[in-house]
Amino acid sequence: MSILGEAIDLVLSADAELGGIVGLSLRVSLTATLIASILAIPLGAALAVWNFRFRQVLIVISTSLMALPPVVVGLMIYLLLSRAGPLGSYGILFTPMAMIIAQSVLIFPIVLALTREAILPINRDYKNLLDALNVTPVQRLKTLIWDARFAIVTALLAGFGRALAEVGAVIIVGGNIAGFTRVMTTTIALETSKGNLQLALALGIILLSIAFAINILIHWISSFGRKYQVTR
């Protein structure tokens, strides 16, 4: 049987080891996306709406950080969490928690910048109305975030996709420990180097399917959101 055939068999056989790896990948990346979004969505909205000191500096920094190389993030988190580092006493290096932190840092600037970009035009459209209705600053942010929800969900999916696909950060801070911190991407890297191409390819198929599903979802959500956009 070809390698591809064996890989497909592995995917279809609901192999326990494979299931564990996929499950951990999803758990780490979903949690990281959740943590990043809780911080990045309100801050992205605030950057779009309010003028404050260092706003431009923050915008430039956050946009530059979108291209942050995962290995550099991994290295930074490693230095923070290693025994000699400032957070070393917590003992979370080489745990899923460390991987979640690294991926949160990686996704944060993406969600921040995309949220800001989604809210800018809506704020421009709404500003006079919200002023006339005398809404509070918190109501203003809530309104803009809600009405940008389709674009923001798209941003979250983009962040999730990036987290799920990256390998550099999680391999450094997670250590690729079998059954504990081994996720899809780190397994693919390891198994390929070992010549175990069936498992690597099986995980590759699953990763590609998830990426494909995310893109379909982004496309669907965007087309739904367009119905509410004023085109005049």
Place this chain on the structure above:
Amino acid sequence: MTQLTIENLNYTSDDARLLKDINISHKNNGITAIIGANGAGKSLLLSILHGLIAPTSGRVAWDGASATKGKNTRGYVFQKPIILRRSVRDNLAYPLKVQNHPKTGQAEAIDQMLELSQLSHLADQPAASLSGGEAQRMTIARALITQPKTLLLDEPCSNLDPASTKLIENMIHSFVAGDGSVYISTHDMAQAKRLSNVVFFLEAGQLLEHKAAKDFFAAPTTREGRAYLNGDL
């Protein structure tokens, strides 16, 4: 009935005096038309009346309180409809929500406004799909839903066809019949004549005439007023 007081109002932008020494003491119990040529300062005056723009000097008060206060007692409608990216029904619900109106009775109030604006059949459509006339009716309904005492309308019927204009005028009349007062800026003389009982005539930032509409249209006292009615301004 609300008392509008404007004292020594001036507005300057980039060295241009866009509003000059406006003084008004006016108790409105109907429809006041703010008329004048393009650039006369009509929209700017309306914005200042609602506290959206701060005057360079002078004071605007509604029943003695500064225009920046009590925005919830007034409704404001912009020339270009501002549409929330929600359904028509949710657009109407929005002011009730942000102004913390009690939840009970909201659905009835929305249904009533949908009926008044003749948009009941479009209630659950995205508001972005409305035509220009429908969108403006929705924004007026949204301004009326909180039951304000005063409605400020900035050229609400510009670019609308006569049928849409008539529907909007009907909404204005029904608000006034319920004891509301209206300030409407317009450069449509026929509309000002049809609707208003009082006129503020502005020219180049100055209030040149403030009088009963029938008197203004019968015999304007200023040269500019006569020129404007003759179509020369």
